Amino acid sequence: MRLLRNARLHGREGAYDIEIDGDRFGRVLPAGQGSGEEWIDARGGLVSAPFVEPHVHLDTTLTAGEPRWNASGSLWEGIAVWSERKRALTRDDVISRATEVLRWYAANGVLHVRSHVDVTDPGLVALDAMLEVRERVRDVVDLQLVAFPQEGIRSFDGGADLLAEAARRGVDAVGAIPHFEDTREDGVRSLEIAFEVAAEHGLMLDAHCDEIDDEQSRFVEVLATLARRTGLRGRATASHTTAMGSYNGAYSYKLQRILARAGINLVSNPLANLCLQGRFDGYPKRRGLTQVKEMLAAGVNVAFGHDDVMDPWFPLGTASPLQVALVGVAAAQLTGPAEIDEAFAMVTERAARVLGLGDRYGVAEGRPASFVVLPAASRFDAVRRQTRPTHVVSRGRLVAETPATSTRLTWPGEDPRDIDFVRDRDR
Template structure:
């Protein structure tokens, strides 16, 4: 167990500080040199942040790319069809093995809070029961929230509503929906009403796949936001994907920003997967098909970035790296101002924590769980730009992952061989 972290550079705080640990919780945060503790780690001016947070992934589908076949069109719809085939062969051992492997990748990358959607359009609920076991197995290392996700619909899938309620009875943390996939718009609205009703009865959060389509007429996010506001749950509700926003006209977009800001709901944008999935039916120009990230942030709506898929029928790549997601999100949403890049870092840390409704279970403050990540970087901007791997990941006061410094030795004409770390010379003074 660590008792003291010395010479830490905290996000949003000037100067270096020492962080004391009280067992599995944080103690005092004091100026550098004033901390006390026998078991100490000197991070020598490295950036220290509360851990990364994954607000949207499908752990039950991870590592299945190419099984039973590849998604040849690359579209969302074929991905769902391929998964429906793969789903028939699921076993408890299969789901636990793949999900646990990817969670280990997440932990190594400094992610200690994960929200995973789990397909419950399966009469046997095989994946869901397996994920309950995974949640229990990893609880001493990371926090895993499970979403009951009706991949093939609530109203449009036989006994969809019954399976969703059964998932709530068995102990999920969040209720999901997929209104744009339902057979009719009326079914889509009804599916959200069913999801909100179940969530209210069981005291659960809501996170719906919402408008993940290039159809400019898909506008279920306004329904979700209105249900959240009228039901008084506000930021306990999340709309994930919302890619149809990339096709909305200016007048409706203006109206929508007001609706969402007033409701208090969260949005999750998944840039890696949706940049690949959307626009598949376009010729040219091809739409990006993403949440209006910049505009929604400007309107005061909480927006986070998620990975969504790790090597599955919808996205065949990925290493569960939140900094990679942030980098792609910056490019896709054109968040290239200095403050916007810092905001992108928040979208995989504190903003994502708000999506999970973590409250006092997150953050480097006295009395909170002693979870953090140490990044060999001068700032969030620097960490994102150089894609720095965590030198240390601390969970409940214990170091669970360490990454030795990577170096590239360059021989250059007229100079002695030297290590290249991609830090600008004028920034080097910020890295002790």
């Protein structure tokens, strides 16, 4: 038995000891009452279940500027640039880039990742490479793969067959992109096909849905209705849904009821979509995000994801979930203390619900001993100061450490001192 001591836990007063029994959590006890070999001293830092990435494209990461930059910054040019880049894909190319970004994720405390993989490639090069990556990293990162038809199911020749083949090869979820299909009828049919494939293979569903500023793009109501009628409640996710930022009040009210009743998840990607959306607007320019606050209030599960890390759609990023949470706070106007705590939940337990992790996630006796130690007093503090984990543990094994750092300030008339950006009253 090993001991994690002197930890803060969200929603609980005081400090705690957490016993680690092999690769599982043991008892959680008031500080000083735990037993076992002292292993990690949290020093009063916040101990949390690991961060969760509910939406990224690992097969496209680290390709920004290849073969050219996305000059317009639009979603559509990004797709065109990627269509050119994927002709040069090789197994080693995909494995190398994806694995490197997964190292970044682990260093940031992200131990569960859902990655979409483009399957509009007759050779399925990226998919086969990502299936191999999933096996290579399984001792550290739990990686889910979504078969993503980037260029459409109906609008790409053989798209439906490729989606079905991806399911047979062992993905975890089936995707779609209905707003990109040639017609609305094709978009609806593409969702029907995706649900049929998911049902046949017992998979989850995660569709890129209404990632456009067109207020007439309303495929999320179709996805939600199919989820409710086919029994995929809780196992279906609509990602992006940026057209919600353009819906009128009357339709939005109706939609909240439809989504809440269907029990689907929503994933908003504030970093990428703040950049991609509104590109065809003059001023005022729309934010181009889903209705985060409204859907949370309606009881819909909403999570925050990266979407892109240095690729044709977003040229920046370090795979930091707290950066995503911070941008989400600003973009969705989640500025109340409880709302900022909620933003933290959107990259932890709410994102875990998207992945269907259930009792495989959380700091509780008997669950996998995967966690992060943050040098922060609270979730609010972690988001505000963008604190890096001092320790990242995956199933009882320490996989990343970040040494404590400080800034030494010499100020006129004062002795030199360290600056940690903490308010005096919060110490």
